[in-house]
Amino acid sequence: MDEKADQVAASGVVETGPPVALPVLGQPHTQRADAVRNRGRVLEAAARLFAANGPEAVAMDDVADAAGVGKGTVYRRFGDRQGLLLALLDDAERELQDSLLSGEPPLGPGAPPKERLHAFLGALVELLEQRGEIIRASEMSAPGARVRGGAYSAWHQHVALLLAELRADADAAALAHVLLAPLAAESWTGLRRSAGLERERLVGALEHVWLTSAR
Amino acid sequence: MDEKADQVAASGVVETGPPVALPVLGQPHTQRADAVRNRGRVLEAAARLFAANGPEAVAMDDVADAAGVGKGTVYRRFGDRQGLLLALLDDAERELQDSLLSGEPPLGPGAPPKERLHAFLGALVELLEQRGEIIRASEMSAPGARVRGGAYSAWHQHVALLLAELRADADAAALAHVLLAPLAAESWTGLRRSAGLERERLVGALEHVWLTSAR
DNA sequence: GCACAACCGGACCAGTGGTCCGGATGGGGT
């Protein structure tokens, strides 16, 4: 493992590349044209396959084949399976996070805490409906990793902060964890699919729990 | 798969055995002495290894070796990995279920719904603290299977019934799912270990959510 | 155009859950 995969790097700064030689002018460099093209192909193929068959049914070999690329290429670009999943998630999650920090008032700052909680719940549900399976796969392939760093901890912090505004006396951190649990990918997809609950009913119950617990 | 493993059979009736030949008298028969002895050894070895190293770090080969038995034996007895995990869980889960249906009042029938909910929450937490890792492994090795049948659905039904008594207007089924989500093995162990939350804080938050949502 | 680093691909590896079948053995019937 001597060449770090770019993993969550993506936009802006380029992480991968030779240790020193960066040519100061021009802009991207550091990555050959075929490399970025192949990266794109892999991402595209992975998204397609995962959506079609469910992430657990897709092996890394399949992704490589579908992308018309060798397995080595996939691994060099994304490090490991987890890296590929994360790369697929990165955009959507960062987008939500940005909206939280500097978006329009219902979701972003400016609205009363209760409404922000409500808006956040809606946004999270939407994200789960769209990428739930992938988030789930990412959690499965690296148990416990998600809670520690990354998107989850940002969400938790956000909820905890809003809760603390509403109920200064409560243990906001623990409460936030409990309120977020049904929105863990595994719980959500399990309830939607295996238990066969429609989205509206689940959202209804969640809203009830969130709002009564918050006040 | 022409010979069903005994899996969750256990006490009383014997599931495994020859299709027809049952000798009417005597009692257990149908299973040779060395078979039951080996079954015991496997169960014991599995419990030991899982507790020591965590279930995910233990391969079926390891279990077989530690039990002083061939791998084939393990698979004939328990069908597959999931079957072994389930067998390990069976006792504890059935015990809780019995207490729910016909136990002493705080947990069993006779107490007011709110108190029964509280007692059930406590019992479930205790079970998770003790077997959380194994339950978790069982859910990981067969995603979604647990929600459909077995212990979870019994718990869900119990909670939903109690909730319906308290709030006839609410969607008790959906609400019960949401309230149980933090007690899914993956969430619970994730919060306890990865997030580093102490049991009391978690229980405190859970009690708050459960009780405010119920009334 | 040149030279060399960056990149590619697929053979390869170790480890897993699960299957199979030739041989050993327990134990009920006689």
Next chain:
DNA sequence: ACCCCATCCGGACCACTGGTCCGGTTGTGC
């Protein structure tokens, strides 16, 4: 007391997975 066969045993074996490696190819700054 013995015998016979259903039952059981065990470990070689299989398919498949995530992940590594290195000889050969190719883009690209000079």
